[in-house]
Amino acid sequence: MDRLNILFAASEAVPFAKTGGLADVAGTLPKELNKLGHDVRLIMPKYKTLAQSYKDQMEYIGFTYVNVGWRHQYCGIFKLDYHDMLVYFIDNEYYFNRDSLYGQFDEAEQFAFFSRAILQVIPIIGFKPDVIHCNDWQTGAVSLLLNAEYKSTELYKDIKTVFTVHNLKYQGIFPKSTLHDLLGLGWEHFTPDKLEFNGCVNYMKAGLVFSDIITTVSKTYAEEIKYDFFGENLNGVINSRADSLYGIVNGIDYVENNPVTDKRLYANFDIENLEGKFVNKKMLQQQLGLPEREDVPVIGIVSRLVDQKGFDLIACVFEELLQLDVQLLVLGTGEFKYEEMFRWAADKYPTKVSAHLKYDGTLAQRIYAAADMFLMPSLFEPCGLSQLFSLRYGTVPIVRETGGLNDTIKAYNEFTGEGNGFTFVNYNAHDMLDCIKRAIFFYNQKEVWQDIIKNGMQQDFSWEKSAKEYIEIYSMLLGN
Numbered sequence: 001m002d003r004l005n006i007l008f009a010a011s012e013a014v015p016f017a018k019t020g021g022l023a024d025v026a027g028t029l030p031k032e033l034n035k036l037g038h039d040v041r042l043i044m045p046k047y048k049t050l051a052q053s054y055k056d057q058m059e060y061i062g063f064t065y066v067n068v069g070w071r072h073q074y075c076g077i078f079k080l081d082y083h084d085m086l087v088y089f090i091d092n093e094y095y096f097n098r099d100s101l102y103g104q105f106d107e108a109e110q111f112a113f114f115s116r117a118i119l120q121v122i123p124i125i126g127f128k129p130d131v132i133h134c135n136d137w138q139t140g141a142v143s144l145l146l147n148a149e150y151k152s153t154e155l156y157k158d159i160k161t162v163f164t165v166h167n168l169k170y171q172g173i174f175p176k177s178t179l180h181d182l183l184g185l186g187w188e189h190f191t192p193d194k195l196e197f198n199g200c201v202n203y204m205k206a207g208l209v210f211s212d213i214i215t216t217v218s219k220t221y222a223e224e225i226k227y228d229f230f231g232e233n234l235n236g237v238i239n240s241r242a243d244s245l246y247g248i249v250n251g252i253d254y255v256e257n258n259p260v261t262d263k264r265l266y267a268n269f270d271i272e273n274l275e276g277k278f279v280n281k282k283m284l285q286q287q288l289g290l291p292e293r294e295d296v297p298v299i300g301i302v303s304r305l306v307d308q309k310g311f312d313l314i315a316c317v318f319e320e321l322l323q324l325d326v327q328l329l330v331l332g333t334g335e336f337k338y339e340e341m342f343r344w345a346a347d348k349y350p351t352k353v354s355a356h357l358k359y360d361g362t363l364a365q366r367i368y369a370a371a372d373m374f375l376m377p378s379l380f381e382p383c384g385l386s387q388l389f390s391l392r393y394g395t396v397p398i399v400r401e402t403g404g405l406n407d408t409i410k411a412y413n414e415f416t417g418e419g420n421g422f423t424f425v426n427y428n429a430h431d432m433l434d435c436i437k438r439a440i441f442f443y444n445q446k447e448v449w450q451d452i453i454k455n456g457m458q459q460d461f462s463w464e465k466s467a468k469e470y471i472e473i474y475s476m477l478l479g480n
Helices: 021-035 050-058 107-119 141-150 204-208 219-224 235-240 275-287 312-318 318-322 337-350 361-370 388-391 403-408 427-444 445-456 463-478
Strands: 003-009 039-044 060-066 072-083 087-089 130-137 160-165 174-175 201-202 213-216 243-248 297-302 329-332 353-356 373-376 396-400 422-423
Touching: 021 039, 021 087, 021 130, 021 275, 021 463, 050 072, 060 107, 072 107, 087 107, 107 141, 107 174, 130 141, 130 463, 141 160, 141 204, 160 204, 160 463, 201 204, 201 353, 213 219, 213 463, 219 243, 219 403, 243 427, 275 297, 275 361, 297 361, 312 318, 312 337, 312 427, 318 337, 318 427, 329 361, 337 353, 361 388, 373 388, 373 427, 388 396, 388 403, 388 445, 396 427, 396 445, 422 427, 427 445
Parallel strands: 003 039, 003 130, 039 087, 130 160, 160 213, 213 243, 297 329, 297 373, 329 353, 373 396, 396 422
Antiparallel strands: 060 072, 072 087, 174 201
16 A cells, blocks of 8 residues: 555644544554554644643744734744654744633634644644544534645645544634635635525535545444534534545554553553552542442543543432432533532432543543443543543443444443443433442342443554554545
8 A cells, every 4th residue: 555645634633632532533543554554644723722741842843824814914933743644733923822722712814824834834844734624613624625726736746635623613713704714715615505504604514525435433423423413513514424424433543542651540450450450440530539349339520521432321320320429530520510419419428429620631530440330321422532441440331322433332231241341322311220229229239240341442442453453444434
């Protein structure tokens, strides 16, 4: 197979900037693709929030100017060789010298600049990609601009695009004036089969319409978004592109997330000797002020506290759940009503609930390693990574059968001994509660529970398999 040149474009990537799962993908998939013998480079904004240690190691390449409508904006270009991955950083202090990555008043302008900058810097970085791999609405305009303006030149005419939908709910919807004022394009693009969306311009739709290939982060989600409930009013567009739509489940970094070597844990362990897992449980109970009980099942939750993640189900049966002999560890931030719910529970049930309404990477890792079960009752879940971390660390997931949860977690079958978790189908609070009770029933059968743990730990959800699927798609697109 020919060596491929891929420019991986994302608005965030670990370890540089993160708000969600996109960052985990963008920070690890390019490295895995490089291991397969290809030249894959990441391009992202140079945010104010980047650690100074990374900024100190960057090399300044040069600069250009980027047109954002009538604006003529400076665009600096830096590069960093990070763990066998070359990363380009787009520099403009007006757009990126901010305390937060998103949520500003001018996101339409911010990411119109970033999308055009991705194309504009190609001659300067000396790297002509065969494929530009774009991710979510923040880079949705890349394929649009490439087709509308750049394809007519020799350097760009053969470049293909792949667009990955990480979460269709977040689309980048802006006033129709965006088309001319920020993207610099004519009204011929403002039609229902192109950018028009309820009288507005939709950056996600731009990526869906103009990219050569569309992928999502699980096979089930690729099918779900063809229907009204999951399609977020874009299912018509998605069905029109069904022949170019593929689902590839995300992976996780198996080097960084390894229970044998992970320094964030109290004790290391592996599938042959789970003693260290029980030490982690005891030590975390001690750290969080919970009774040190080996016999009680500890249920972990590491999540954004929002409706999408199924917290309305938990709220509906919370008292019933806490009448069970369990301990609940919660880490995350989100909607005020759910933060208040967990504050109340931790106050009322101090021996059962430990709530930490913040982001803490070390504590998250310790929950993955110390908990017995991990709860993800999502309304929808494009892929989900927490269930994969849980499996890696011997924690048994309890999930609803949707999106990537359906692709990665198979219900335990007591007759065959197969399965790596517990699942329920209907979005119903008591179905979830019954599923939790079923997990507790088998938790109390210690030999059975150890088998379920090992079923999960034996599975491979590293990036290697998924990376090979992406290579197949790139190669197919290029006719290799």
